[in-house]
Amino acid sequence: MSKFYNVQPETLKTISAAILNKNGIPERESKVVAASLVDADLKGVSSHGVLRLAIYLKRLGNKVIHPNPEFEVIKETNSTVVLDGGNGLGQVVSQYAVDLLKVKAQQSPISAVTVRNSNHFGAAAYWAAQLTDNDMIGIVMSNVEPLMPPPGGASAKIGNNPISFAVPAGDHYPIVLDMATSSVPLGKILNAKSKGESIPEGWGLNHLGQSTTDPDEVVNGGSLFPVGGPKGYGLAVMVDVLTALLSNGAFSDQIHSMYNDLDKPNSISHFFMAIRIDAFSDPSFFKQIVDQYITSIKSTPLAQGANAIFMPGEIEFLNKEKNEQNGIQLPESVVKELVQLAEQAGVDVSELTGTTAVQNN
């Protein structure tokens, strides 16, 4: 039985931003980071939600994230920018990059910003989805520290680099894909480990690069399995190329682990691309077509035991609608940590501790 607290999203945003602000992040940037984290919690993607605040603060405290980064445009054209993120918080760097991309996109229908020297930016989908409001398709990627071996390898050498793709629709929610390039995230394997369960073939490898069903073997010197083997590997390589190699950023062993290398900069890279729909089609017409496409996919006869067909990202939008109304269910451990971080920073938490309902799940 885990205990959950019901927290209003605005409360969570206010407190998270205040904690960041008290830790040296300027007010506007604090709100940017808080908005990204709370959006993930709203969408049910709690792995990228406020539970990340603690590690961000730890790294800020260790001075391996810069609270006031200087961004540097290394190179630019009408449609492209190479940006150095100055080792700022990933969300601060990414909001700057996306805003820059929107300006570029006004001049050039297909534009891209590649970013080096950044940090964890939360959920990739949060950035890709911002572009759909402007009748654009958004493509966002990030590299991360080595977590997967290439096929035939015994140890991790490449990140399970996430890819997001967002498309505006008409009456429907935007289509928003957000996927890591491993079969499953490490969290799922840690979860099985904590329950003493075995994991299916194809999730992880042991320290010899052999497939294993024992989560302990994955966690102790093993690695994650690329989704579809060579396919996930190839996609992760593509992400490395567009993020780190185009920006002359860090790759493979040059990237440090967010959680394990607490005294070294993370040094990850991102890639943001905007595709303006009006270069190809009238945006209203395009969105009608997207709606027809969604209707077609969702009309697929259901498999036994299935209740509905969902488009990529649809479940997350449904979660967000529900949680905006009812509040976010946060596990007790996350709330306790948040209260502790707030108290350390001298932030008032009465709204968090005073008004929340306690539930048993």
Added chain:
Amino acid sequence: MSKFYNVQPETLKTISAAILNKNGIPERESKVVAASLVDADLKGVSSHGVLRLAIYLKRLGNKVIHPNPEFEVIKETNSTVVLDGGNGLGQVVSQYAVDLLKVKAQQSPISAVTVRNSNHFGAAAYWAAQLTDNDMIGIVMSNVEPLMPPPGGASAKIGNNPISFAVPAGDHYPIVLDMATSSVPLGKILNAKSKGESIPEGWGLNHLGQSTTDPDEVVNGGSLFPVGGPKGYGLAVMVDVLTALLSNGAFSDQIHSMYNDLDKPNSISHFFMAIRIDAFSDPSFFKQIVDQYITSIKSTPLAQGANAIFMPGEIEFLNKEKNEQNGIQLPESVVKELVQLAEQAGVDVSELTGTTAVQNN
């Protein structure tokens, strides 16, 4: 024991082009198609090689592929084109699109051509790799007829739409990813069926949308499984958006099967994108970085039983080098069919039948 014939690539190209030419395809276009097919055979990707000639000719004969398509630019900007392929052979349409893309890319560092009303274009990698010669990154996609259900669906509604990504390197081969978005292609399941073998979980679904290990159930009303479930599904949706939805082309049930719907146009769509490296970095410097990256990946300690780490596309380049020297090993069935197609078209096949060595494998 299958019988193989050793055929010189130039012979194969000459005969394939001559057969196409005699079937009403202009000389230059015949060579374009032949070059794409023989390149696949050289690379060991025989599923996309000259064995496809028969179905192309069948569809040309049934007048559901146009031998002399009229291309129409539906809309264009400095960096984008929407092209109607006029129902031409996929390779003829694609070579036109890639050539157009190279012109656009001279003006705009990131350019794209989206194409509707086309046909099977061979291996996606063949088109993406053409861009690496011009210091560009190439991204190429195509949609295909429904072969996979969305997660929760019982029947096929979306193609196992391929994605290719090609990057120039310095001393190394270019990095060339080419992947379908299903776990495996249908050919692998047909292969297991012909041998009476079962297939692993995660390859295919039966007609109720349930996972099956019986290849018969996949072939008889079943469907292919998207690689990684929601991930392969999401990637296939992304391809549909960039190919068919941006070009106002056909999608899902509007696409007809190349092999089953012999009297209806295939109506598939493609997407071609070029990213000019000089917009981000000095191309020579970039290629050095790519080489360093490749060296880093290939230095991963080997898993037990593995002999080497390969970059995406590397095995295909090694095959090509070997086969350019030694000739292509074609199965007897493919050679017989080719001889038959040549004789029907009045093409001299003495070079094919006269000089080839017969081998037992």
